[in-house]
Amino acid sequence: MIFLVKGSYSINHSSFSKVLAKYVTVNGDVNYKALSSNRSDLDNYLKFLQANPPKESWAKNEKMAYWINAYNAFTIDLILQHYPLKSIMEINNGKPWDLNFITIGNVKYSLNHIEHEILRKDFNDPRIHFAVNCASVSCPKLLNVAYEATTLSIQLDASAKNFINNEQKNRLTPGAIDISKIFDWFADDFRTYGGVIPFINKFASVKVSPDAKVKYKEYNWNLNE
Known part of the structure; x- marks a missing residue:
């Protein structure tokens, strides 16, 4: 749904929230099987995104929320196109993010383009990695509610905090940490916070020493269902 507010367009992603609330648990597990049999609401949301690309007049948070939701919604779509499967890595010979299967406006996109050329490049906010x-x-985890411009910063903080303090994703002690490969793959992105450990300390319940030993967990690419 779009509303005209003070001369600029404002996107409301409540239709995506409806899908997420129905098919995604609070822990981020997705019922792809059920969704594959009843995907009309998701398809309608995808068509809505495709017909309403971001405009220059939109505020920064509106654009960011749009592209985060687009990434997540089209990732679900990609899984459903190939379902059943055990891992997203089964798609396109292990390179699912390179597929140009997304059309928004008159432009073709891949998931990689949305993440790296739009979200990372245009917004320079490492919290994106946890959204x-x-x-x-x-x-x-995939939230069971859509990101919205009006609550975006709060949602991004909450997503980062949830991920960092999840012991299955990261194990933190003052002197040593065993953390997600996300912090290794995108280490440069965290420089805006002073580096990986200062970023972690902003959200962690256990404060980590700047000299802590760092290990990275093996990434589990099994499907989140």
Whole structure:
């Protein structure tokens, strides 16, 4: 749904929230089997995104929320196109993110383009890494509600905090940490917070020493269902 507010368009993602609330648990597990049999609401949301690409007049948070939701919704769509499967890595010879299967406006996109050329490049906010979901066990959980411009910063903080303090994703002690490969793959992105450990300490319940020993967990690409 779109509303005209003070001369600019404002997107409401409540239709995606409806899908997420019905098919995603509070822990981020997705009922792909049930969704594959009843995907009309998801398809309608995808068509809505495709027909309403972001405009220059939109506020930053509106654009960011749009692209985060687009990434997550089209990732679900990609899984459903190939379901049943055990891992997203079974798609396109292990390169599912390179597929140009997304059309928004008149432009073709891949998931990689949305993540790296739009979300990371245009917004420079490492909290994005805990909002986009790659349909895998080791990923930050898929929220069962859509991201909205009006609550975006609160939602991004909550997603980062939830992921960092999840002992299945990261194990933190003051002197040593065993953390997600996300912090290794995208280490440069956390420089805006002073680096990986300062970023972790912003959200962690256990504060980590700047000199802590760092290990990275093996990534589990099994499907998040």
